[in-house]
Amino acid sequence: MAQPIYIVRGFSNTEAGRISLIPAVAGLWLGIYWLYKYFNYWPSISEPYNFITESYYYLIVIPIDFCIAVWAHIVQYELTIYPNVNLITSILGIITCALLINKALKFSFFLLTQLGLRFSHIALVFFGPAFFGIFWYLGGFVLAWLFATH
Secondary structure (H helix, E strand, O other): OOOOOOOOOOOOHHHHHHHHHHHHHHHHHHHHHHHHHHHOOHHHOOOOHHHHHHHHHHHHHHHHHHHHHHHHHHHHHOOOOOHHHHHHHHHHHHHHHHHHHHHHHHHHHHHHHHOOOOHHHHHHHHHHHHHHHHHHHHHHHHHHHHOOOO
C-alpha cells in the first residue's frame, strides 16, 4: 500500500524577501515620521546633538515641509468649485512635488559621482552625523560609568 506524498511549498528566498520588504518600508516610514517630529525641535537639544539634528532637519524636514506646503496651497486655493476635483488636483500636485524632489536628489547624486565621489562617500556624509552622535553618546555613557563615584 502506497502512502500519499504531500508536497508543501514554502516561501522561496525572493518571495520571503518581498514579504519582509513590507514591514521594512513601514518601519522606515514610521521612523521618518518620528524623526520628522523630533527634528523640528533641534534648537532646544543640547550640543553636539543639535548640530546633528540640524543637518538632518535640512535633509529630511525641509523637503517634507515643502510638499506639505504645496498640498495646503493647492487645497486652500480651490482651483474649482468641486471639492473632489480639488482633492485629486492636490494629490497630483504632491506626487509631482515628490517626483521633482526625487529628480533633484538623483541629479545631485549624479553630479557628486561625476566629481569623483563614490556612493560610500555620499553615504558617509548622510549617515556620518548619526554615527558621530551614537559614538558621542556611548562614549559619554562609558566615561560616566567608568568615573562614577558611587
